[in-house]
Amino acid sequence: CAFVSLEDNSKFPRNFLFGTASSSYQFEGAFLSDGKGLSNWDVFTHKTGTILDGTNGDVAVDHYHRYQEDVDLMKDIGVNSYRLSLSWARILPKGRFGNVNKAGIAYYNRLINALVNRGIEPFVTITHYDIPQELENRYKSWLSSEIQEDFKYYADICFKYFGDRVKYWVTFNEPNVAVICGYRTGVYPPSRCSGSFGNCSYGDSEREPFIAASNIILSHMAAVDVYRTKYQKNQGGKIGIAMNAVWFEPFSNSSEDKLGAERAQSFYMNWFLDPIILGKYPAEMHQILGAELLAFSKYDSEKLKNGLDFIGINHYTSYYAKDCIFSSCEEGKGSSKTEGFALTSAQMNGLTIGEPSALAWLYVHPQGMEKIVTYIKDRYNNIAMFITENGFGTSENSYPTTKDALNDVKRVEYLNGYLDSLAAAIRKGADVRGYFVWSLLDNFEWKHGYSIRFGLHHVDFASLNRTPRMSAFWYKNVIEEHKSQAGNRNGHTQER
Numbered sequence: 001c002a003f004v005s006l007e008d009n010s011k012f013p014r015n016f017l018f019g020t021a022s023s024s025y026q027f028e029g030a031f032l033s034d035g036k037g038l039s040n041w042d043v044f045t046h047k048t049g050t051i052l053d054g055t056n057g058d059v060a061v062d063h064y065h066r067y068q069e070d071v072d073l074m075k076d077i078g079v080n081s082y083r084l085s086l087s088w089a090r091i092l093p094k095g096r097f098g099n100v101n102k103a104g105i106a107y108y109n110r111l112i113n114a115l116v117n118r119g120i121e122p123f124v125t126i127t128h129y130d131i132p133q134e135l136e137n138r139y140k141s142w143l144s145s146e147i148q149e150d151f152k153y154y155a156d157i158c159f160k161y162f163g164d165r166v167k168y169w170v171t172f173n174e175p176n177v178a179v180i181c182g183y184r185t186g187v188y189p190p191s192r193c194s195g196s197f198g199n200c201s202y203g204d205s206e207r208e209p210f211i212a213a214s215n216i217i218l219s220h221m222a223a224v225d226v227y228r229t230k231y232q233k234n235q236g237g238k239i240g241i242a243m244n245a246v247w248f249e250p251f252s253n254s255s256e257d258k259l260g261a262e263r264a265q266s267f268y269m270n271w272f273l274d275p276i277i278l279g280k281y282p283a284e285m286h287q288i289l290g291a292e293l294l295a296f297s298k299y300d301s302e303k304l305k306n307g308l309d310f311i312g313i314n315h316y317t318s319y320y321a322k323d324c325i326f327s328s329c330e331e332g333k334g335s336s337k338t339e340g341f342a343l344t345s346a347q348m349n350g351l352t353i354g355e356p357s358a359l360a361w362l363y364v365h366p367q368g369m370e371k372i373v374t375y376i377k378d379r380y381n382n383i384a385m386f387i388t389e390n391g392f393g394t395s396e397n398s399y400p401t402t403k404d405a406l407n408d409v410k411r412v413e414y415l416n417g418y419l420d421s422l423a424a425a426i427r428k429g430a431d432v433r434g435y436f437v438w439s440l441l442d443n444f445e446w447k448h449g450y451s452i453r454f455g456l457h458h459v460d461f462a463s464l465n466r467t468p469r470m471s472a473f474w475y476k477n478v479i480e481e482h483k484s485q486a487g488n489r490n491g492h493t494q495e496r
């Protein structure tokens with residue numbers, strides 16, 4: 001019948017969220033304006049040699065002052081959601097050891113109201129890597145269980161001030177990346193690492209990531225508990241976490257490599273999602289690391305399980321994965337127990353998993369989207385999912401002129417391929433409810449400063465002018481097409 005065939009035309013569910021994503025440190029600038037405290041990223045980027053192009057986020061794209069213009073850009077594209085993060089140090093300059101910064105609250109109220117007034121759903125991350133430096137100085141932040149109290153206090157304030165308008169909460173952005181980069185390789189603050197993992201003056205790469213992770217997991221559970229007991233009933237929102245999710249493709253069909261890929265996933269993503277959703281760390285982690293590193297006290301383990309309403313998936317790339325227990329791997333590459341004795345890499349034995357990009361970590365492998373979504377669906381009982389980030393980074397140097405910089409054919413191809421692959425997963429039953437492109441604008445790309453660009457809009461970092469790229473028009477078309485199909489499906493045409 002006609003109804004069914006029209007429904008088959010629609011690639012995404014009717015109320016699907018189409019948005020773009022951002023984060024406070026990468027977008028806002030205004031790093032000490034109106035009472036904001038210093039964050040760990042302010043302190044880190046101000047040290048020489050930490051950021052490849054020597055820049056920092058002091059100004060970034062000045063979203064703090066230009067948010068209205070940016071909301072207009074969103075409106076031009078036609079998105080119905082915007083993922084942003086809150087700067088903890090802007091709201092609580094000294095964590096729970098000082099006052100709420102009213103000017104910080106006022107800024108987020110202005111931004112959130114601007115979104116809501118234009119029919120754009122705010123999708124809010126409570127912490128996207130940046131935390132008040134005060135917590136680092138006082139008790140070494142994530143290495144201390146004290147931080148659970150601080151995070152709970154901060155999250156409560158976020159729900160209290162913004163929860164009347166914010167219906168989607170993400171506690172943490174990519175906690176797996178934050179602990180790996182902060183405590184194993186040392187490339188993000190607090191720059192702790194040891195041995196062959198990196199070049200730091202303090203740290204213990206084999207132990208500290210696991211300690212930091214357990215404090216993040218328990219902080220997440222504490223915030224979810226506050227939301228569920230004090231706010232969720234009245235405010236009616238949902239709460240989740242956003243993981244960096246890589247698809248690990250077994251390098252061969254051997255059962256060893258398949259198990260290797262499984263271990264790679266357990267030591268990367270399931271490390272956080274298993275305790276939060278299923279109540280315990282993955283079995284492979286216990287077998288390889290032993291109980292000590294993964295110990296939740298009896299009191300703490302009772303707080304675990306069922307700790308989210310949805311999973312946020314930040315997906316960009318896939319790697320091959322190879323077993324290093326039964327086969328021998330090069331020293332330092334996959335031979336470590338902290339990564340589950342699995343070698344993961346985009347290139348293996350002369351094969352490359354996809355087209356390389358300007359970023360050493362990002363390879364184009366669109367099939368990975370369907371595979372990772374299906375993997376998460378199967379492991380966690382098809383809990384609701386959102387693709388909280390997906391995007392393609394380019395280096396301006398590779399463009400001869402600004403005009404070419406706007407002609408981002410590679411980005412369009414990348415996004416189109418990944419979105420099609422997502423549609424395939426949804427068609428086969430995955431409960432995915434939204435998709436966010438990283439990012440609306442070029443912005444401060446962490447270690448790479450402003451030298452790597454992810455924007456649907458080009459930003460001239462001297463004038464801060466924003467100009468839409470071809471990919472912005474591509475996204476607008478995707479959304480319009482979806483609206484007309486979803487409209488048809490309900491028997492009425494789209495309003496204009």
Ligand code: GBH
Nearest residue numbers: 023173174177187244314361389438445447
């Ligand atoms: C996401 O991370 C972040 O959530 C977002 O803030 C970021 O802008 C976006 O992707 C694009 O990168 O510094 O060379 O040692 C994606 C996963 C994991 C990629 C950590 C970079 C560190 C590489 N990231 N990785 S390096």
